[in-house]
Every structure is written in structure tokens, then in C-alpha cells.
Amino acid sequence: MAIMPGATVRLVPNCTKGGQESVQGVILHIMQGTLDGSDSWFRNPISQASAHFGVGKTGTIYQWVDTQDRAWAQAAGNRTWLSVEHEGYAGTALTAAQLAATAKIIAWAQGLYKFPLQSTDSVTGKGIGWHGMGGAAWGGHTGCPGDPITAQRPAIIAAAKDILTPPTNSSYTVKKGDTLSSVAQDHGVTLAALLAANPSYKSHPDDIKPGDKLAIPPTAAVWVVVTKGDTLSGIGATHHLTLAQIVGLNPQIKDPDTINPGDRVRVA
Ligand SMILES: [Zn+2]
Structure with a gap:
């Protein structure tokens, strides 16, 4: 079983069970239509077509095929590549929300298949990669997904790396009433990790004063990218966090009722 957390799971019959032999990477496609149109086409056995994922223009992610199963998206390329379909028509670029959602899929798949x-x-x-690169052996869809989307790959990859890369050391200025323990707790790091990043305090950890600068070490933070329909409490529930906990992890969010597709939310 390999189902992406956060995807809307809409498994279709059009696939080869257990047929994903390896994963060289992810192939980008264009639907030449809508997410819902592809959804009904892929669950129609007559089409003999499917993809692992579909991404709507507003960032909705459908998972149609478990990644251990072979989707029917690019003929001879099916056995060793995952497939992502995009709502829209060849010749147009992905929307920002679509790009963020595709980066989310790629970051998740990269963690699994390396x-x-x-x-x-x-x-x-x-x-x-992209569908047309396979030429005739991949069905001869040379215009799929079209130049604007293949040219967006560096941006997709940068966004995926951003999701996978923990933040680097940041700096914090001590306020009145802070203790090293409270600063550690507020930033989601252990006291030991905070002391390791600020070795000068090791001999006198109680002796911090307002205005002191502390290095805050990177945590094993995990971020998700907001897709359409997400709420903060829904994302929290998926990651076993109460609303108060997820708000605490995300001081950058000004209004917990307003998160937008493409925003990053810390979940661990
Ligand atoms: Zn295609």
C-alpha cells in the first residue's frame, strides 16, 4: 500500500495490481480536460487509461492508483514511472496551486522511492520527466503535457526540495521572563539541542537575560503544502494534532480560519 496522506483517494479499476516494478521518477501529463472528466474516464473500463495522481487547477489531489500498482498512463513507460495528470490543456502552464500540489506529490514519492x-x-x-519524451513507445503523445509545463519542472523541483529540507538555524532574541527551557519548548526543540547550539550557556543555563541572542537549531520539522479544501483543523487531524497544537507550531499564520492553497503548514 502506498497512498499519499492528504490525497483524495479515488481508486479506479484501470490498473495492473502489484505491477509497479520500480520507480525511476514521475511523469507529468496534461488531461486535455477537467479533473472530474478524467475521474470518470479512468473509472470506465472501456478507456483502458489511468494515472496514479490527478491535480486540479485549484490544487486538489486525487490518487487514482496505489503506487504499488501500475497505472495505464504512458504505455511502455508504465512499469517504471509514476504518473501525474494535470487539469487543463496543452500550451497552458500549471496554476500556482497546481504547481504546489504536484511538488507535494513529488516530495512524498521521493521520500518513498529515492x-x-x-x-x-x-x-x-x-x-x-514528461509524457512526450517516450515517443512512439509511450503512445506518441509528443505534445503532452506541453512546453509551458515541462518548463515549470525547475520550479516544481525547487518547491519539492523546500518541502523536504528542514529550516536552518534561526535566531531568537531573549525576552523578559524567558528561560532556556521555555525558549526550547516554544521552538519545538529539546533543551539539550538548544544548549548544543548555544554552548556558551552550558555552564550557566539559568543565566539568560533580555536582549541575548540565541541560535535556534533546525528541528525535524515536517511541512505540508495546503491544497484546495484544506482547513487547519483538518490538516491537524490528519497529523494527530489539535487545532491549538497546529496553531502553536505555525506562528506565521495570522488567521487560523484563512489558509490558502500553496501555503506551507508545519505539522511536526
Ligand atoms: Zn500524457
Whole structure:
């Protein structure tokens, strides 16, 4: 079972169970239509077509095929590549929300299958490819997904790396009433980790005063990208956090009732 957390699971019959032999990377497609149109086409056995994922213009993610199963998206390329369909028509670019959602899929898949986060235009390569690169053996869809989307791959990859890379050391200025323990707790790090990043306090951890600058070490923070329909409490529930806990992890969010597709939310 490999189902992406946060995806709307809408498994379709059009796939080869257990048929995903390996994963060289992810192939980008364009639907030449809508998310709902593709959804009904892929659950129609007559179409003999599917994809692992579909991404709507507003950032909705559908998972149609478990990634251990082979989707029917790019003929000879099906056995060793995952597939992502995009709502829209060839010749247009992905929306910002669509790009963020695709980056989310790629970040999740990369964590599982460890392909390099790079563009590739070769069927023997690894990374983020596009349907047309497979030529006739992949069904001859040379215009899929179209130049604007293949050209967005560096932006998709940068967004995926951003999701996967923990933040670096930040700085905090001590306020009245702070203790090292309270600063550690407020930033989601252990006291030991905070002392390791600020070794000068090791001999006198109680002796911090307002105005002191502390280095805050990177935590094993986990971020998710907001897609359409997400709420903060819903994201929290998925990650076993109360609304108060997820608000506490995300001081950058000014209004917990207003999160937008493409926003990043810390969940651990
Ligand atoms: Zn295609």
C-alpha cells in the first residue's frame, strides 16, 4: 500500500495490481480536460487509461492508483514511472496551486522511492520527466503535457526540495521572563539541542537575560503544502494534532480560519 496522506483517494479499476516494478521518477501529463472528466474516464473500463495522481487547477489531489500498482498512463513507460495528470490543456502552464500540489506529490514519492530531484528528458533517466519524451513507445503523445509545463519542472523541483529540507538555524532574541527551557519548548526543540547550539550557556543555563541572542537549531520539522479544501483543523487531524497544537507550531499564520492553497503548514 502506498497512498499519499492528504490525497483524495479515488481508486479506479484501470490498473495492473502489484505491477509497479520500480520507480525511476514521475511523469507529468496534461488531461486535455477537467479533473472530474478524467475521474470518470479512468473509472470506465472501456478507456483502458489511468494515472496514479490527478491535480486540479485549484490544487486538489486525487490518487487514482496505489503506487504499488501500475497505472495505464504512458504505455511502455508504465512499469517504471509514476504518473501525474494535470487539469487543463496543452500550451497552458500549471496554476500556482497546481504547481504546489504536484511538488507535494513529488516530495512524498521521493521520500518513498529515492529518485533524484532533477529534470530528465530520457526514458532511461531518473527524476521528473514528461509524457512526450517516450515517443512512439509511450503512445506518441509528443505534445503532452506541453512546453509551458515541462518548463515549470525547475520550479516544481525547487518547491519539492523546500518541502523536504528542514529550516536552518534561526535566531531568537531573549525576552523578559524567558528561560532556556521555555525558549526550547516554544521552538519545538529539546533543551539539550538548544544548549548544543548555544554552548556558551552550558555552564550557566539559568543565566539568560533580555536582549541575548540565541541560535535556534533546525528541528525535524515536517511541512505540508495546503491544497484546495484544506482547513487547519483538518490538516491537524490528519497529523494527530489539535487545532491549538497546529496553531502553536505555525506562528506565521495570522488567521487560523484563512489558509490558502500553496501555503506551507508545519505539522511536526
Ligand atoms: Zn500524457
